[in-house]
Amino acid sequence: MDFDLTEDRQMLSDSLNRFLADKYPVDHRIKVAYQEPFHDPALWDQLAELGAIFALAPEDKGGFGGTGFDISVVFESLGRVICPEPVLGALMATRILSHTDANQEALLSGSMRAAVGLGEIEAPYDLSSIATEATKSGDGYTLTGRKSAVYGGQAAHHLLIAAKLDGKLAVFRVDAADADVTGYAMIDGGGAAEVIMENTPAVLVLEDAADAVQDAVNAGILALCSEAVGAMEVLHAMTVDYLKQRKQFGRPIGTFQALQHRAVDMLTEIEQSRSIVIKAASELDGPDATKYCAMAKNLIGRAGRLVAEEAIQMHGGIAMTWEYPGSHYAKRIIMIDAQLGDTDYHLSRVMAA
Amino acid sequence: MDLTFTKEEQAFREEVRTFFKENLPEDISSAVKAGSELTKDIMERYHAILAKKGWLAVTWPKEYGGPGWTPVERHIFDEESCKFYAPRIVPFGLAMLGPVLQKFGSQEQKDYYLPRIMSGEDWWCQGYSEPGAGSDLASLKTRAVRDGDEWVINGQKTWTTLGQHADKIFCLCRTDPDVKQQEGISFILVDLDTPGIEMRPIKLIEGGHEVNEVFFTDVRVPYKNLVGKENQGWTIAKYLLTHERTGIAGVGFSMLALEEVKALARKVMRNGKPLLEDPLFAARIAQVEVDLEAMKITNLRMLFKAQKQGAPGPETSILKIKGTVINQELKDLARRALGPSAAPFPGAITEGNLALAPENHANNAARYFNNRKTSIFGGSNEIQRNILSKAVLEL
Ligand SMILES: Cc1cc2nc3c(=O)[nH]c(=O)nc-3n(C[C@H](O)[C@H](O)[C@H](O)COP(=O)(O)OP(=O)(O)OC[C@H]3O[C@@H](n4cnc5c(N)ncnc54)[C@H](O)[C@@H]3O)c2cc1C
Numbered sequence: 001m002d003f004d005l006t007e008d009r010q011m012l013s014d015s016l017n018r019f020l021a022d023k024y025p026v027d028h029r030i031k032v033a034y035q036e037p038f039h040d041p042a043l044w045d046q047l048a049e050l051g052a053i054f055a056l057a058p059e060d061k062g063g064f065g066g067t068g069f070d071i072s073v074v075f076e077s078l079g080r081v082i083c084p085e086p087v088l089g090a091l092m093a094t095r096i097l098s099h100t101d102a103n104q105e106a107l108l109s110g111s112m113r114a115a116v117g118l119g120e121i122e123a124p125y126d127l128s129s130i131a132t133e134a135t136k137s138g139d140g141y142t143l144t145g146r147k148s149a150v151y152g153g154q155a156a157h158h159l160l161i162a163a164k165l166d167g168k169l170a171v172f173r174v175d176a177a178d179a180d181v182t183g184y185a186m187i188d189g190g191g192a193a194e195v196i197m198e199n200t201p202a203v204l205v206l207e208d209a210a211d212a213v214q215d216a217v218n219a220g221i222l223a224l225c226s227e228a229v230g231a232m233e234v235l236h237a238m239t240v241d242y243l244k245q246r247k248q249f250g251r252p253i254g255t256f257q258a259l260q261h262r263a264v265d266m267l268t269e270i271e272q273s274r275s276i277v278i279k280a281a282s283e284l285d286g287p288d289a290t291k292y293c294a295m296a297k298n299l300i301g302r303a304g305r306l307v308a309e310e311a312i313q314m315h316g317g318i319a320m321t322w323e324y325p326g327s328h329y330a331k332r333i334i335m336i337d338a339q340l341g342d343t344d345y346h347l348s349r350v351m352a353a
Numbered sequence: 354m355d356l357t358f359t360k361e362e363q364a365f366r367e368e369v370r371t372f373f374k375e376n377l378p379e380d381i382s383s384a385v386k387a388g389s390e391l392t393k394d395i396m397e398r399y400h401a402i403l404a405k406k407g408w409l410a411v412t413w414p415k416e417y418g419g420p421g422w423t424p425v426e427r428h429i430f431d432e433e434s435c436k437f438y439a440p441r442i443v444p445f446g447l448a449m450l451g452p453v454l455q456k457f458g459s460q461e462q463k464d465y466y467l468p469r470i471m472s473g474e475d476w477w478c479q480g481y482s483e484p485g486a487g488s489d490l491a492s493l494k495t496r497a498v499r500d501g502d503e504w505v506i507n508g509q510k511t512w513t514t515l516g517q518h519a520d521k522i523f524c525l526c527r528t529d530p531d532v533k534q535q536e537g538i539s540f541i542l543v544d545l546d547t548p549g550i551e552m553r554p555i556k557l558i559e560g561g562h563e564v565n566e567v568f569f570t571d572v573r574v575p576y577k578n579l580v581g582k583e584n585q586g587w588t589i590a591k592y593l594l595t596h597e598r599t600g601i602a603g604v605g606f607s608m609l610a611l612e613e614v615k616a617l618a619r620k621v622m623r624n625g626k627p628l629l630e631d632p633l634f635a636a637r638i639a640q641v642e643v644d645l646e647a648m649k650i651t652n653l654r655m656l657f658k659a660q661k662q663g664a665p666g667p668e669t670s671i672l673k674i675k676g677t678v679i680n681q682e683l684k685d686l687a688r689r690a691l692g693p694s695a696a697p698f699p700g701a702i703t704e705g706n707l708a709l710a711p712e713n714h715a716n717n718a719a720r721y722f723n724n725r726k727t728s729i730f731g732g733s734n735e736i737q738r739n740i741l742s743k744a745v746l747e748l
Contacts (some may be wrong), residue, residue: 034698045390063547065513106578121709122622124692129624148709149693187559187718192696194707248489258735305685312725317512320726322556331558331722338693344633 003278009073012055012065016077019050028247032112033084033189033328037155044085044155048110053089057094062104066094068281071219072226079230082332084190086152089115091223093160095216096171100206115156116216117195122149125341127213132163134170134202141165142199143172151339153193154183161195162207162213171209172202183227214290221293222284225277225300228336232270232307235329239263239311242253242318242326259314263307266310269303276300292350300336301343308333355497356650358425366429373437376402382438388698388716390561390676391440393518399440400473410447412472412596417455424656429585435605443515443565448471450523452596453540455591457581462688466542480510480524480543480567481590485696488736490525491534491587495569496561498540499576504541506549506572512730520545525586538586549573555728559719560699582651587613595664596730601731602652602676602715607645610683614638617690620711628690637689641682648675670737677727677734687714688721 005013023043032040047053055070057063065071071091090107093114097104106112122132122210132145143163153159159174159181159257205214238261243254253259280296283289308330312319319326337343358366381395403409413425422430442448451470454463469475487494489698495508500696506526513522522543529537545552549572549632555564615638618629628634657666688695694709695718702708708715728734742748 039743119693123624126624142578149696182702182707185698186696186701187698187722188696194702194709228489245486248492249485250489250492256735258738309725313728313734316729317482317726318728320558322558322560327558327722334722335696335718337689338691342689342692344631344637344689348631348633 005069005073009065009069012051012070013073013077015050016052017080018076019046020081021082021156026328027082029082029084030189030322030325030328033082034185036191037183038185038189038191039084039086039152039155041155044113047111048088053054053090053094053110053180054108055107056087056091057098057104057108061094061098062108063094066098068219068222068284071223071284072277074222074283075226076230078231078331079332081236082189082231082329086113086115086155086191087219088223089113089156091153092116092216092220093158094207094252095219096160096206096212099212099215102205112137112158113152113156114158114160115150115193117153117159117161118213118217119148120146121148124338125345127169128164128165130162130169132161134163134204135164135171135199137199137201141172141202141204143174143196143197143202144199147195147197150193150195152191153181153195153217154191156181156193159195159201161197162209163202165204165207168208169210169213170204171206172308173205174200174202186335188335189328215318217340218284218289218293221297222277222280222299223291224336224339225280225296228300228304228333229270229273229277231329231333231336232266232304233325235307235311235333236263236266236270238326238329239266239314242315246316253302253314262314264308266307269306273300273303277314288353291350291353294341294346294353297341298343298346301346304333304336305343359516361427362425365426366433369430369433370437372406372408373433373439376406376591377437377439378501379400381440385438385440385714388720392693396443396518400442402650403442404471404473409453410444412448413451413455415534417451417467421545424660425653428604428652428656431600432605432608435609438609443476445515445519445523446475448596449479449593450477453523453580453589453593456592457540457585459577460466461577462542462580474581475521476515476519476721478513478516478519478522480513480522481510483509484511488733490590491538493525493527493538495526495629496530497524497528499528500573502576504576506541506543506574507593509566509568511564511566512555513552513567515566515711516545516567517554517562520565522722523580525590528661530696531585532584535587537584538590539583541574541588541590542580543569543572543574547572547574551629556724558688559722561719561723582676601669602648602672603680603727604645604649604652604676607648607676607680607683609639610680610687611642613677614683614686614690617687617711617714621690622685634686634690637686641686643678643680644675644682648672648679651675667740670732670740670745673732674728674734684717684721684724691717 054063055065059064119219120130126343133142156176161172161174179200180194183191183193186192246253276296276299280292283292318324390624410419416419483493497504497506524541525538527542528539551568552565556560619627621628655669691710699716699719
């Protein structure tokens with residue numbers, strides 16, 4: 001047993017953390033996350049150059065990583081600076097494409113940005129009843145339907161869209177320019193898009209794609225949970241720091257036991273979160289990936305809410321402001337719950353597993 | 354034991370209902386329903402509608418033009434006003450300064466200010482908190498020094514709610530730095546037009562502007578703007594605190610929020626079924642419903658006791674703690690129910706057929722984040738627990 005990162009991954013983690021700390025100071029993050037295109041294209045390129053996306057795919061697909069631990073390392077670093085770059089789309093795209101022979105060079109080098117459109121307004125988490133339909137048209141296909149809250153969709157060149165083809169789940173590639181894509185900022189910063197398709201031309205990527213999509217969702221869940229762990233650790237550190245600095249009644253508020261115990265409860269939940277993420281990462285390519293990813297997302301949903309709400313409460317008014325970085329961490333941590341299945345959805349998946 | 358309202362109280366409820374049905378303009382209730390920031394115009398028009406009926410200064414006794422309601426009648430009014438999506442009455446002049454002037458003000462102050470509060474001519478804001486003085490309010494530093502028949506004020510107030518609409522601010526200022534903290538504070542009225550005052554907006558977590566910081570540099574106001582005696586400010590502040598203590602459970606708002614969440618969960622479809630049929634989500638709703646049902650009675654028990662004793666006691670801190678937690682839970686459910694449809698930044702995507710959330714729910718995430726304030730301000734829930742453990746449990 002060894003809970004340390006391998007040397008390679010430690011190096012990846014260190015260089016990413018250094019790069020992000022340097023290039024993504026929180027003021028910059030807050031600015032770009034809310035102004036079009038809701039990320040920083042120049043930093044996207046540099047992040048890709050650093051290998052952050054190559055790390056998400058295995059060697060035989062053109063990357064240099066691709067295991068659960070590689071994914072976890074990258075996203076935890078992104079979470080530490082609540083980075084709004086649309087890396088999740090790249091990860092889920094490479095997971096899907098890895099079930100095909102597609103060349104992934106453009107995707108992994110970052111020159112082509114992809115977003116993955118799965119959920120719909122009335123089927124946000126469970127994809128069994130999505131309404132988007134594919135129709136054969138000549139020697140290609142067209143899609144009709146609406147994908148909602150497509151994360152990173154505002155910045156994507158290509159969209160990978162899940163649609164029903166003869167009643168089965170299939171994945172298609174749509175050129176963003178061919179669909180009606182409306183991008184917007186999210187409440188926690190970063191961008192998403194509504195993608196509306198009406199007989200929109202599409203290229204079939206994968207027929208009978210249920211397993212590939214589930215694999216991409218599992219990887220996406222692991223990524224989001226790792227991001228949450230990174231963000232929670234920073235927010236917790238900020239909170240503990242504030243408890244030491246802030247004085248009321250002539251002493252640091254961190255000397256009040258009522259607050260001390262709650263800061264410890266946050267720590268406990270974060271340690272539990274880290275553990276379930278490690279478990280999910282180690283199972284990502286195994287037969288029970290779906291179950292362990294569901295467990296991770298359920299735990300992170302609960303822990304995230306506790307950490308975000310307690311951080312705000314224990315800071316007092318200051319954490320209610322836009323100017324205080326902690327408020328942005330709290331928003332991101334809370335909103336992660338609504339991506340790829342929330343606490344309750346994943347509890348029901350664990351119950352069914 | 355009898356849980357029914359008296360005949361008179363029931364008749365009063367009917368009267369309030371009829372009033373709202375007939376007098377609350379549609380554009381005001383829809384703005385409240387949508388949960389966006391209310392404009393000054395809406396708040397002023399709503400106040401004027403209540404004032405005309407004599408129902409604006411709900412806590413004022415009859416002699417000052419209030420309706421002279423009992424706590425239970427006030428509770429009924431709150432409940433009904435929520436049901437009709439009426440705005441909250443802006444409390445600073447009406448619920449805070451008014452009662453202070455009635456108890457501590459000079460005749461001249463009462464004659465001048467009270468009618469102006471009632472007519473809406475003056476919009477007041479509350480200048481208590483400072484960057485260094487939040488929970489420990491008595492440590493406030495904003496200094497007021499007497500110079501002949503003037504005060505000279507220097508310092509900074511913060512978190513000033515709706516200060517951007519206000520033309521006056523009531524301040525707690527340090528007037529004697531050499532005595533015990535609580536004994537050197539005075540309550541002073543300040544016109545925001547006075548030279549030397551600068552107000553800057555504070556943007557909140559969800560992007561809204563409802564609070565401000567206020568800087569005072571050699572601000573000169575007449576000595577007669579002092580309320581009560583010099584260095585009596587802390588007594589006044591404490592009086593206000595006990596005065597404020599009914600209605601803090603926000604039962605009316607939570608009852609409405611519960612109905613809204615249920616309606617939303619019936620409307621939101623998940624894979625061919627309404628979300629309300631998801632047993633896990635339904636259980637979350639049911640759980641808050643149980644707590645709220647108990648809170649309604651806890652609230653009435655405390656109102657009843659206050660009515661008998663003449664003043665609410667420290668046990669009403671329970672209402673603040675549990676009342677805010679219940680309301681925050683409901684706001685959490687309203688956001689959670691939408692899933693990813695709660696994600697857009699408020700106003701980012703409002704066009705009709707592009708909207709992700711059902712009508713009036715586009716701001717659910719923003720409301721959830723904004724509502725975290727309720728367990729922080731007005732004495733944080735930790736401070737309420739301190740009050741309970743000292744004053745009720747005598748620990
Ligand atoms: C949206 C908003 C609107 C507001 N509007 C107004 C306004 O109009 N006018 C005005 O004057 N003020 C206003 N306030 C200020 C509000 O009253 C203060 O935020 C509140 O008193 C808490 O102070 P603080 O924010 O400085 O937190 P702090 O007092 O620094 O508290 C930080 C944390 O420490 C805890 N804590 C402090 N002391 C103890 C203790 N002894 N034991 C245990 N825990 C403790 C607190 O509960 C909190 O969790 C507003 C605040 C907000 C957020």
